[in-house]
């Protein structure tokens with residue numbers, strides 16, 4: 446997937462720094478400052494205009510990026526990466542999305558001094574619905590089934606189709622290609638945090654105001670003067686730049702360990718895992734199975750203790766019944782959903798959720814972070830929304846329970862981070878405990894860019 450670059454300065458020494466999009470951590474190569482960026486509301490970026498003009502105004506576009514998952518009827522679950530931009534105000538512009546423009550240039554964090562930034566008017570949630578609907582339309586295009594039909598052959602001219610005297614004209618088993626109609630039942634979007642991108646336009650006055658593209662100067666729309674004034678009067682008065690947290694453990698002061706796009710940060714000093722909520726560090730309980738294997742590579746999962754009364758799912762015995770699986774142990778234990786805290790392409794992501802939730806790996810609270818672990822990229826509050834889709838993937842009697850999915854409200858009882866051990870081979874990492882499952886290394890590498 447495409448990535449953007451954002452130009453900013455080190456808040457400590459002012460040195461220029463280029464951040465990748467979705468990079469949460471700022472590392473200054475000059476003064477060695479390391480900071481965790483905490484946006485206030487959405488991240489707000491601006492595309493710098495090519496031509497300097499006092500007239501420039503900035504129009505807002507919402508960016509929708511992440512993994513979209515939808516359960517359909519007839520029963521089917523689909524996951525797709527989504528990466529789109531939408532004009533966030535209601536004006537007839539020739540340019541309703543930014544297309545490739547953000548990649549073609551370096552973005553900056555939007556700041557009110559640069560010119561009027563028009564306030565977004567279109568609701569993010571409505572756009573999200575539109576974006577997930579687009580997954581639906583691609584599905585109907587692709588999903589062609591071949592069906593045996595008693596089809597009256599076309600090209601019979603004016604003959605009476607009800608005249609059955611010549612039965613040879615009937616073709617009893619011709620293959621017909623029909624579009625199967627899928628109706629979405631539940632959609633979940635694992636977003637990366639919404640962001641706004643402001644695009645520069647230069648208004649050119651005349652009988653009506655022409656809006657010129659601030660990069661190419663080509664006209665991209667026009668509007669009447671009062672409407673334009675209404676927009677610029679409504680410009681945002683402040684565009685808060687992201688807040689920062691020093692990457693020092695709030696408990697012991699040690700340097701926190703994390704990758705640039707990590708959501709959670711680890712403290713090797715006091716062996717704690719910290720998540721970030723509302724601009725503050727919060728401790729995250731973590732678990733590993735029995736003793737640490739020093740040769741293993743640990744992948745982080747969110748282990749979510751849950752119950753789903755609407756589907757009569759309360760413990761592992763219920764889960765086995767729901768999945769139509771024979772369980773050797775008749776013992777019932779609390780039910781946990783296991784959802785990756787890392788990113789891979791959506792199809793594989795769902796498969797991992799299914800395999801590990803069915804396997805219910807046993808893990809226990811630990812006081813030492815495994816030496817060799819993969820970064821935690823996804824926050825728990827986002828992945829737990831995925832439980833209905835995971836259940837849709839797991840359940841056996843899909844025709845029966847899919848129509849009930851919109852009513853499914855999983856109860857979340859406890860959330861912890863479970864590090865599960867994988868053996869490393871040349872091309873894969875392989876889980877070899879209660880179940881055997883391999884993940885290609887390339888899938889993990891590619892997933893970091895999702």
Ligand SMILES: [Zn+2]
Nearest residue numbers: 455458473476
């Ligand atoms: Zn610096």
Ligand SMILES: [Zn+2]
Nearest residue numbers: 694697712715
């Ligand atoms: Zn610490």
